[in-house]
Every structure is written in C-alpha cells, then in structure tokens.
Amino acid sequence: MTNTTTDTTGATAASPVADFAALPRLMSLMTGDEKHGPAATSTLDALWVLYDRVLRVSPATAEDPERDRFLLSKGHGPMAYYAVLAAKGFFPTDWLPGFGSYDSPLGHHPDRLLVPGAEIGSGSLGHGLPLAVGTALGLAAQGRTGPAVWVLIGDAELDEGSNHEAIAYAGAAGLSRLHTLVIDNSSATHGWRGGIASRFEAAGWSVTTVDGRDHEALYTAFTQPHPDRPHAVVARVEAKEYAGEPKPKAAPEPEPGAAAA
Template structure:
C-alpha cells in the first residue's frame, strides 16, 4: 500500500465521516462511538503530542486500553495528522497498518498494542513509574478504559498501587456505558477515591466538562475521570 503524507486541518465534524470509511468490524461500532468525544478532547485540547515528534521523550503518553473497536481512535489520529485519512478505507485489510486492534509497531501515534482487556491500566502504571525513575515529571500518562474492564483483577491492583505511590502523572478515563456485569453500587469514582485518587464524574459528550476534568490534575494524586455516556443497550 502506498502511504501519502498525512494532512491536517480536520475537525470534530469530520470524525464520523472518517469513521464511516472503516468497515468490517461493525459489531464494535458502539465501543468506538462511546469513546469518540473523550478521544477528541484529549487530542484537541489536553495531550501534548505531535505527529512530527513521535518519539519525543517528553511527549504525553495515551494508552487506549479499550482497544476493541478502535475506529474513533484512528479517526482522531487521522484528523490530527498522525495517519493519512486515505488509509482508513483499508481498515482491517491484510496489508493495512490499521488492525481491528491497534498495534504500536505498525500505527504511528499508538503507544501500546491493545484489545485484550485489563492490560492498559497496569501498563500505564508501569509507564508512569518508568518516567518517574527517569526523572521526567512533565509527561502525563493517560489511559482510557471501559467500565466493564474494571472488573479485571489486574486493574484492581493497579488502582491500589497508583494511589499508594501517589502517581500524579497518571490519569485514567473510564468511559461508563454501564456495561459491567456486576456494576458499581457506590459509583466508579468511589472505587478510585477509596484508594487515594482524585476523581471527577462528567457527561462524556460534554467537551467543556471533559476538558475541565482532564486538566484538573494533582501532583500528589492520580486522577480518575468517569465519562458517562449512553447505555450500551441503546442504539
């Protein structure tokens, strides 16, 4: 496949048309659209990342733990110049860089290979600890997870450790479409707060609220932002 130079200048209204270019994984369309607004606000207003400096050691790190259905992620990367929008039509094809799960070795701007749920937050914890060990206290590590993914035991452990070790560089965004089989009787934010995290709960479609929550960081506490979206059962 011939890959041309990515173009920039695309905005939020372009995202759904870009997503419509990607076919073959429609069963994960809801997983993709549930993350769309969070991803846009992160890349448009919050993260310090640059497609011209992919390996900048002081870049922010974004880890998409909710890696199934990455169409919104790819659309945002294309809008921000990391990918050529022409590649989106080849999503999932044999020689495409854009697989049904993102691959950090293939796709520029992708920090981890993901899709098997429960790994992103522990990986983010490790990245934050690595930055701390290297003396780099500026870059943020932002992990996007789904609410059902928090049922994984690996996430329980990562939440505890990050809170105990006061990893202020770490932020978790939980896209909550109420798909957890066990649910969270006291709310997702309470689960994090009990382990020493700063927490915010916002409408996951409200860009101003998302930006306010995502920039409300604390140097001595990790941040959990619960982004509530429509229930998974809705069309």
C-alpha cells in the same frame, strides 16, 4: 494548517487538522465486520478533547521522550481512535477504508508497531491500566517529570482484577502524572456500589464524573489539578444497548395454520 506524516512505506502525506464535525465522516470510511461500533462511538468525544486540547503530542513529537503518553486499553473498538489520529495527521486518511483488512496497518486492535502514534498494542481487557502505571514509574525513574500518562479504559474492564491492583498501587504511590479515563456505557457485568468513582476514591485518587458528550465538561475534568495523586475521569455516555449494539433476533413467528410442536 496541515500536519505531515510519513507512512510505513516512507511516503509523506498531508492531512488537515479537522474539527470534531469531520470525525463521523472519517469513521464512516471504516467498514466491514467486527467493527464494535458502540465501543468506538462511546469514546469519540473524549478522545477528541484529549488530542485536540490536552495531550502534548503530535506527529512531529511522536518519538519525543518528553511527549505525553496515551494508552488505549479499550482497544476492541478502535475506529474512533483511528479517526482522531488520522484527523490529527498521524497517518493518511486514505488508510481508513482498509480498516481490518489483511494488508492494512489498522487492525481490529491497534498495533504499536504499525500505527503511528499508538503507544501500546492492545488485546486482552484489563492490561492498559497496569501498563500505564508501569509507564509512569518508568518515566519517573528516568527523571522525566513533565510527561503525563493517560489511559482509556472501559467500565467493563473494571471486572478484571489486574485493574484493581493497579488502582490500589497507583493511589498509594501517589503517581500524580497518571490519568485514567473510564468510559462508562453501562456494560460492566456487576457495576460498583456507589458508582465507579467510589472505587478510585477509596484508593486515594482524585476523581470526577462527567457527561462524556460534553466537551467543556470533559476539558475541565481532564485539566483539574490533583497534586500528589493520580487522577481519574469517569465519562458517562449512553448505555451500550442504545448506541446501535445488535440485539438478538426474535424467534420467527409460526406460519399461519402450522401445527403446534
């Protein structure tokens, strides 16, 4: 089975629907500086389960008003997102090696005008959840009750006040078509007493915390009923410093016999 997609030049390409095991190979095609590798790999499992089993969107329905919307707020590590989109046929896999280059549509932050399937252009942290709230409100105003709105944020984004205004409003408004996926790799500056879930619960959300590498647990959490309330899934993964994040170099040892300063 294959999906077809049309790139920005008008050429049509075909891409097989890959399984999860193919994603590391696709990610390995993206090289260069400023990859934010840990930020990308922390999202890989959750993104795959969403696109493979939950989201009602495909290359053929990417412009359908009744499609589900997925917003990547954690946009500074987009390699996993690009790998999943390519695996699902939103754009050709031969775009991947050009990641981050001057003439590539695949920038270090996704651009919705260049990346097929991307709903928003990301940038400053903390914008995605407020945009998702606005998207859910806009769909409701149009009478579209079918589409679900999903937004993926990082735990460190919860340091931004804009998210807390969005969380408070969405809970009070009962935006039941709104879903927030929080990837928790322990990179927040302060953390939350009682855990991240407690912040959403206090605002009236449905919320569950799961192992962010367990596909069945993710699927169960993603599809959990939450009538009349928005839903949050906190996906816990390994701490950032253990996922390949570069560490500061130690000071060089003094040469033998060198005089002390």
